[in-house]
Amino acid sequence: MNKIYNPQPENWSEILKRPTQSFTDVEETVKQIFKEVQQKGDIAVSKYTNLFDGIEIKNILVTNEEIEKAKKEVSVELKEAIELAKNSIYKFHFAQKTTKIEVETTEGVSCWQEKRPIQKVGLYIPGGSAPLFSTVLMLVIPATIAGCKEIILCTPPDKNGNINPAILYTANLCGISKIYKVGGIQAIAGMTFGTETIPQVYKIFGPGNQFVTIAKQFASQNGVAIDMPAGPSELLVFADETAVPSYVASDLLSQAEHGKDSQVILVTISKNMLNDVEEEIYKQLEVLPRKEIAQVAINNSKLIYVDNEQIALDLINEYAPEHFIVCSKKEDYFINGIENAGSVFIGNYTPESAGDYASGTNHTLPTNGYSKSYSGVNLDSFQKAMTFQKISQKGIQKIGNPIELMAEAEGLQAHKNAVTLRLKNN
Structure with missing residues (x-):
């Protein structure tokens, strides 16, 4: 695997590049x-x-x-x-x-939202x-x-x-x-x-x-x-000295076996952990039925050492992994600080495989850095949020004149007329 020590922030984008076609x-x-x-x-x-x-x-x-x-x-x-x-x-x-979420925004003006x-x-x-x-x-x-x-x-x-x-x-x-x-x-x-x-x-x-x-x-x-x-699968693990190297290696390999264009990354503040995980990866790789596929993915993957948790967190948020595993004595620091990840797995006994199958969370997640702006699949993914409103005679009197003024300021006379007619008939 590619071992990288203390990469400078200006080089992160190149180091963290996905092995995908344009x-x-x-x-x-x-x-x-x-x-x-x-x-x-x-x-x-x-x-x-x-x-x-x-x-x-x-x-x-x-x-x-x-x-x-x-x-x-x-x-x-x-x-x-x-x-x-x-x-x-x-x-x-x-x-x-x-x-349903319902609120009276002004007296006589009722607005609500429902999912369809x-x-x-x-x-x-x-x-x-x-x-x-x-x-x-x-x-x-x-x-x-x-x-x-x-x-x-x-x-x-x-x-x-x-x-x-x-x-x-x-x-x-x-x-x-x-x-x-x-x-x-x-x-x-x-x-x-x-x-x-x-x-x-x-x-x-x-x-x-x-x-x-x-x-x-x-x-x-x-x-x-x-x-x-949602393209090729990817996983980033942060592991300090409290992590179990064999567990970390197994998690990295679990994503590497998805496909030759998958990517897995270890970020650590322990050089011993970096070396131990690498050793475990090659040991476990030998007995995998999908060794050939996993090997290609491993060749495209990285083992990255940084000096402290702050640098690690900044690098992880820049990468924006699909799956993020954190095994650290400072797990709360990472839980509270992670901003860009599809799904987060916490502790030595939470393998990414659990989310793939049976823990309950969804495994259809944004890859290729899209977790900076996309959520994974959830119930809302299959719904639309529709808004409704109902205005009484009193309500149109309350907000009518401000609407007229705003419509006129934008040069939209028909918008203004739609309110003016109602105010005149009130």
Whole structure:
């Protein structure tokens, strides 16, 4: 791994750069596929599924028979684990529900805010070498609690045209019946424009590779909202001498195995910790089934030593990690001082894996520094806040003249007239 000692702030942006392609690297590919899907619908979707996934599928909608078969293929133990995770995620997201907020801003002027569900949402579930059935829970559960009327799910097929049984089982467990065997850019384009088979949605959710991330940004340019730009996974750990090196190494590797473009970083004020963690990483790496993938990610990752907690915190906030683990005797200092992170994990017994699966928090989080301005997926992600107002005769008398003056000052006579007429009739 790359060991860095006391980097100067002016060099942080270069040191902390993510190993991702630029937008322009994949823009033309995404643009071309979006154009074809918009014009040719299912034909274009089928073309690119054949090209990228190596399979020709006649019916992309998963059948009831396939779902029933999947139920039988998932072990009882895994079903119980999924049920436990489902309950935890439900509890945490249900607790995020809010009631109507109402206030009389002026006598006779009543204003209130209510939440309404987004009617049609599309969920993207990564497949490939790591079929993320846990992401089904993370997206379907809050969408259901929010009351979304139409929830569809797209996920890439394997080389035999099948969907991982755990994905189908989990989707069915959560009440999803519209599951499509479509992945990558063509899935995002299909949900953006709608095809003969795939419904058009109002908002798209879910993580993915760099192509999916750019595709989601294209979707937002075509009138469909997205949860956030969520690309390759990343983790930053702060560990002082109170941390357990083997735990820290295991956490770093847990994200490195996601993909070759993942990034993991250790920040520490202990040189011994830095060396011990590096030693543990290479020891644990040797026995990982996904060693080849993790190794590439580790090569792009950093072990950073700084002199004190203040410098560490400033550097962490500059990086704005998707996942942030803090193992420190001064954990409150970091908890109170962290401003930019998708999700925070505290202490030696809080692995990032817990948030990925069963603690209850959501694992769909902003990457690539976007935690400076984006939240992770939560209940509000599936809702809109609508405002209402009702003004009585007395109320319009109270605020009418100020409205007239402000409208006239902006040169908007019709705005003024809309109030003046009401005041004259009072």
